[in-house]
Amino acid sequence: MLKAIIFDMDGVLVDSEPLHYEVNKITMMEKFQIDLNYEYYKQYIGTTVKAMWEKIIKDFCIEGYTPTELFDLSEVVKARLVDEKGYPEVPGVVDFVRMLSKKYKLAVASSSSIVNIEKNVNKLGIKDEFSALVSGLTVANPKPFPDVFLKAASELGVEPSECLVVEDSGNGTKAAKAAGMACIGFINPGSGDQDLSAADYLFEDFSSIDDGFVEMVYSHHFGEP
Numbered sequence: 675m676l677k678a679i680i681f682d683m684d685g686v687l688v689d690s691e692p693l694h695y696e697v698n699k700i701t702m703m704e705k706f707q708i709d710l711n712y713e714y715y716k717q718y719i720g721t722t723v724k725a726m727w728e729k730i731i732k733d734f735c736i737e738g739y740t741p742t743e744l745f746d747l748s749e750v751v752k753a754r755l756v757d758e759k760g761y762p763e764v765p766g767v768v769d770f771v772r773m774l775s776k777k778y779k780l781a782v783a784s785s786s787s788i789v790n791i792e793k794n795v796n797k798l799g800i801k802d803e804f805s806a807l808v809s810g811l812t813v814a815n816p817k818p819f820p821d822v823f824l825k826a827a828s829e830l831g832v833e834p835s836e837c838l839v840v841e842d843s844g845n846g847t848k849a850a851k852a853a854g855m856a857c858i859g860f861i862n863p864g865s866g867d868q869d870l871s872a873a874d875y876l877f878e879d880f881s882s883i884d885d886g887f888v889e890m891v892y893s894h895h896f897g898e899p
Contacts, residue, residue, distance in 0.1 A: 676892040677836040683784035685842035685865040688761040701748040716866040720843030722816040766880030775803040783826040785810035817845040820853035847872035856895035
């Protein structure tokens with residue numbers, strides 16, 4: 675029986691992925707004169723900043739900086755850009771969240787920091803709709819590993835088999851599948867050309883789906899009538 679819906683944040687609740695790419699591209703160019711190509715960068719969508727900077731350091735042979743130090747540099751750039759542009763909400767998602775909160779337990783399970791998660795759900799006016807906010811930085815392994823989704827289910831007091839995940843990235847849909855959860859994949863152009871084949875169903879617009887749709891996806895995934 676479906677009891678809980680778990681939302682990713684970046685690219686699902688807020689359309690933040692284009693801004694994140696711009697932030698990291700500017701950071702690499704300003705500090706190291708390295709052009710961070712999008713085709714290379716898109717592999718990191720859905721994973722944690724720690725995992726991203728660790729691999730960037732290795733791939734580009736960057737010396738003298740830790741992942742934490744590079745993250746701190748990027749946060750300075752991000753603060754500047756957020757001041758200029760802000761994080762736009764994904765159209766239709768606020769109404770969708772409020773509708774589902776009347777029937778199910780809800781959680782956010784994001785690779786972002788808990789500070790950013792709280793900031794965004796507060797800005798959207800939907801923090802009270804969620805019973806749990808979980809950061810991927812608090813678990814051992816980032817998406818595509820299932821850790822953050824399993825922690826969200828635990829905090830909600832439900833089994834993984836009682837959950838459905840809403841994701842926009844290949845890493846996220848793979849993590850949901852690894853967690854043993856049903857999953858719907860949101861095709862967000864701002865998240866780039868993501869492989870969402872691990873999701874049960876795909877959709878393009880939150881205003882086109884409802885609680886009946888998520889029940890159908892869940893029932894299909896677990897073979898329930």
